[in-house]
Amino acid sequence: MKYRFMRFPEGKAKALTVSYDDGSRYDRTLVEILNRYGIKGTFNLNSGTFAKQPGEWHMTAGEAGELFLTAGHEIAVHGYKHVAPGQVSAIDGIREVLDGRLGLEQAYGRIIRGMAYPDSGIQSLNGGATANEIKAYLKSLGIVYARTAGGRTNRDDNPSFEMPLDWYEWVPTCHHENPKLMEYLKEFKEKDIDKVYCARRFPHLFYLWGHSFEFDNKKNWNVMEEFCKAAADSEDIWFATNIEIYDYTQAYRSLQFSVDNTIAYNPSLYTIWFDIDGTRFSIKPGETKKLA
Numbered sequence: 001m002k003y004r005f006m007r008f009p010e011g012k013a014k015a016l017t018v019s020y021d022d023g024s025r026y027d028r029t030l031v032e033i034l035n036r037y038g039i040k041g042t043f044n045l046n047s048g049t050f051a052k053q054p055g056e057w058h059m060t061a062g063e064a065g066e067l068f069l070t071a072g073h074e075i076a077v078h079g080y081k082h083v084a085p086g087q088v089s090a091i092d093g094i095r096e097v098l099d100g101r102l103g104l105e106q107a108y109g110r111i112i113r114g115m116a117y118p119d120s121g122i123q124s125l126n127g128g129a130t131a132n133e134i135k136a137y138l139k140s141l142g143i144v145y146a147r148t149a150g151g152r153t154n155r156d157d158n159p160s161f162e163m164p165l166d167w168y169e170w171v172p173t174c175h176h177e178n179p180k181l182m183e184y185l186k187e188f189k190e191k192d193i194d195k196v197y198c199a200r201r202f203p204h205l206f207y208l209w210g211h212s213f214e215f216d217n218k219k220n221w222n223v224m225e226e227f228c229k230a231a232a233d234s235e236d237i238w239f240a241t242n243i244e245i246y247d248y249t250q251a252y253r254s255l256q257f258s259v260d261n262t263i264a265y266n267p268s269l270y271t272i273w274f275d276i277d278g279t280r281f282s283i284k285p286g287e288t289k290k291l292a
């Protein structure tokens, strides 16, 4: 019996990402902190609420693009005008996502495939579209993943560190206001995945989310500073945007293996890393490799 698990680039067993919403001017301070520690994130923007001129609560499209994209962060959809998909009909939700995605792609001249649900997300609270309806139309609209909101308290957080089973219901580890934030990070960092039981050596992901204006409201920027400082102090973590994690995972899933796991072929454009029964392998784009 052979157990095979994905490993992130350079053979790392852990990845960390952050996801912040709404594109307020406070994202500048947040990005300055992230950049200083080499942490990558995804910023979820409403293309229908960009500021018309600099200096407003929201950034202009130009300000946001320069801030996020030059440092390698991801810009993702957050609806057109921040309408909660679970509280409107499917057709209104479709228009929100379509207009949101179209606006971002036109503003930045690139393909945008990620999303974070605005407001109450896929919870249907008011007779709106159901979670299944929303997930189905997102796929048709070219969205490949969507993050939920939760984990502000300890009730709906997700400290399993597992990769998402459903990319359209990507549940973060926790919100930055979660009182267990640093406890979870410590557990994540200290876990030696190569030493856990052989069937459970899955890759681990820490996923933090929030809004940068919350730091300004509560004057607690130190929370993010301390989190990033502690997270960055670790050589076995891959710091990546949401879409980088998604794309790498899809590339891993595209690998082809012989029945006995002794031959692998990589049809993707990524160098992919994996672990078979405790041995680390990497395989280059287009390579066929003997594993034994």
Ligand SMILES: [Zn+2]
Pocket: 021, 022, 078, 082, 118, 119
């Ligand atoms: Zn939002």
